[in-house]
Every structure is written in structure tokens, then in C-alpha cells.
Amino acid sequence: DAKTTQPPSMDCAEGRAANLPCNHSTISGNEYVYWYRQIHSQGPQYIIHGLKNNETNEMASLIITEDRKSSTLILPHATLRDTAVYYCIVRVANAGGTSYGKLTFGQGTILTVHP
Amino acid sequence: EAQVTQNPRYLITVTGKKLTVTCSQNMNHEYMSWYRQDPGLGLRQIYYSMNVEVTDKGDVPEGYKVSRKEKRNFPLILESPSPNQTSLYFCASRLGPTHQPQHFGDGTRLSIL
Numbered sequence: 001d002a003k004t005t006q007p008p009s010m011d012c013a014e015g016r017a018a019n020l021p022c023n024h025s026t027i028s029g030n031e032y033v034y035w036y037r038q039i040h041s042q043g044p045q046y047i048i049h050g051l052k053n054n055e056t057n058e059m060a061s062l063i064i065t066e067d068r069k070s071s072t073l074i075l076p077h078a079t080l081r082d083t084a085v086y087y088c089i090v091r092v093a094n095a096g097g098t099s100y101g102k103l104t105f106g107q108g109t110i111l112t113v114h115p
Numbered sequence: 116e117a118q119v120t121q122n123p124r125y126l127i128t129v130t131g132k133k134l135t136v137t138c139s140q141n142m143n144h145e146y147m148s149w150y151r152q153d154p155g156l157g158l159r160q161i162y163y164s165m166n167v168e169v170t171d172k173g174d175v176p177e178g179y180k181v182s183r184k185e186k187r188n189f190p191l192i193l194e195s196p197s198p199n200q201t202s203l204y205f206c207a208s209r210l211g212p213t214h215q216p217q218h219f220g221d222g223t224r225l226s227i228l
Contacts, residue, residue, distance in 0.1 A: 032214050043119075043205050043219035044158070051214070102148070102173065103207075103217060105158045 004088045009110040012082075018075040020109050022088030025069040030092050033064060034103070035073045037084040037111075044087070044105070047073065078113045085110050117142045121206050121220035128196060129228050136191045136223050138206035146209040147189040148217075151175065151202040158205065164189055196227045 005023040012018040024033065034049040048055055048062045050071075055062045061074040075082055087108040119140045128134055140147065148163035150173075160173030164183040178200055180192040189208075193200060203224050209217040 034216060036216075041203060041222065041224075043221050044207075046216040046218065049214065049216055102160045102163065103158070107157070 004090055004106055006086070006088055006106065006109045008107065009112070012075075012078045012111060012113050014080060014113055014115050015077055018073075018078040018082065018111060018113070020073040020075075020086050020088075020111060021070065022073070023070045024088070024090045027068050027090050028092070031090050032092070033062065033068075033071050034089045034091065035060070035062065036087045036089065036103075036105075037082075038087070038108075039081075039084040044103075047086075078111075080113050080115065083111060083113045117218065119206055119208050119218050119220040121204070121223045123223060124221065125224050127226040127228065130197055131195050134193050134196060134225075136193075136204060136206075136225070138189045138191065138220060139187050140189075140206075140208040140218070141187065142208060142210070142218065143186065144208035144218075145186070145211040146217075147183070148173065148207050149179070149181065149189070149191050150205045150207065151200075152205065152222075153202050161191070161204075193225075196225075198227050201225060201227045 032049050032051050035047040036044040038044045048060050050062045064071045085108040087105050122137045145166045149161040150158045152158045159175045161179050162173050162181040164170040167186050170181050203222050205222050206220040207217040
């Protein structure tokens, strides 16, 4: 799976958009970009994923650059409850062997939303 | 409601006393797995299962056993727990070999004294 690079921490004011970047310059054509978050020792929560096109759901938007070497997760109106560690993960959909299904979590970005 | 349920949520026990952490999902997912999370080490996969009666080792399987007799259940067994297995454990499930995301349980915090 392609390696990802995220800033270790970011701040955001409540009510403003939070834009979390992720660099995945070695991504392969069949690798998806996934975003998860973990709120203080709770189970990782799936946010959104995409392959090439930009995606939007009720939680967030995912913007993937045309060359797919980087992406941005956008929380349009951050709240205090969005304070969490955000993980960007890149992997193939149907990896075989010991990589089957395994998610490799890096250090992520600690997002702090302040009043 | 679609969910992954782990029990217990918290457990303090002593070295050598066998314990089982249960995991159940109601989404008819083929794939299930167990992770442990430790400070500075992130989440590491212990075991995974691609379907009923099909299990395999992850990155840190030593000291653990699993079984998958039913599709919905994937228990994690510590036959002889030791203090280095004190950790936060998560179970996850996914719909087969697809790009669909994994869903995680709320975690089980184990303390082995």
C-alpha cells in the first residue's frame, strides 16, 4: 500500500471549514484513498473514500487531485465534536495475502477544533 | 442499526487466567479482524478472517487465538494472558474483497496484572 504523509496537527475554529491534507505521491492506479478518524480511544470511524473523483457524503467531502498524488478532506462546518485524530489511508480494494483487508494506520493528523 | 459489538468494554484480570473478548457484527460481512492499539505504535492487526472457518495471522498474532464458526462472530481468545497484552483492542468487519470501508467496534480495554 502507498505511504501517506499528513501534518501532525492542525487547528480549526468552530463553524469554519477544516481542510486536512494528505500526500500519497506513490499511489497506484488501483488504490483507493480512505479517511478515518478516531475520537479519544473510541473505535476508528469511517468518514469517506474515493478512487479518482471527488466525493461528498453527510460527514465530509474528499477532494483528490487530478494526478491523485494528494487529497484533502474537508469538514465544511467543524464542531467541537470533530476534534479527533484523522487518518488518511491508501490501499487496493482487493489486496491478497496478508494484506487482505488490513488497514495500515499512520500517525494521522490531530485536529483540534476550538471555540 | 449496523454495528460491530465488542464485549466486555473493560476488563482487569491477572496473568494466566484465560479470557475471551467477543465480537459480533450484524451486517453479514465476510471479513472480520482484530487490532490492538498501543501508545506510539498505532493500530496493529492481530488476526483476520476472510469468511467462516477461514482465519489467518496478522502482524502481531503471538499469544492470541481466534475462531470463526459463524459469520457474525469472531472471538479473540487469550489462553494465558500476560502483562504485555495490556492494550486497547478493536474488532472490525467489512463486506468481502471490495473497496467498501471497514466498520470498527467501540473497543475493549484490557489490563493484565
